[in-house]
Amino acid sequence: MKEFDYTIQDALGIHARPAGQLVKVVKGFSSKVTLHKDGKAxxxxxxxxxxxxxxxxxxxxxxxxxxxxxxAACEALQKFFTENL
Structure with a gap:
């Protein structure tokens, strides 16, 4: 398992457009990706x-x-978060 932490920089947070883009990135890999925040996953x-x-x-x-x-999925996600969120 790979994991990393990220603090959201985008003024709007995760709204419709970046959420849709994130789903597309995740679906490009076979790995299971889970986001955790405040005890929710x-x-x-x-x-x-x-x-x-x-x-x-x-x-x-x-x-x-x-x-x-x-x-590969973790690397792509870190890049996505840094560039978009």
Whole structure:
């Protein structure tokens, strides 16, 4: 399992556009990706669940990636978060 932490920089947090883009990135890999915030965990392929977390600017997320291609998925996700959120 690979994991990393990220603090949201985007002033709007995770809203519809970046949530949809995140789901696309995650679905490009076979690994299971989970976002954790304040004791809640959601599957990163579930758009409505992501938006339902209410992630705002300054919120800290813990992301776990588990599966056959976890190294590549984790690297792609870290890049996505840094460039988009």
């Amino acid at each position: 959601v599957d990163a392929t579930r758009l409505m669940s992501l938006m339902g977390m209410g992630v705002k600017q300054g919120d800290a997320l813990h992301i776990t990636v588990e599966g056959e291609d976890e190294a």
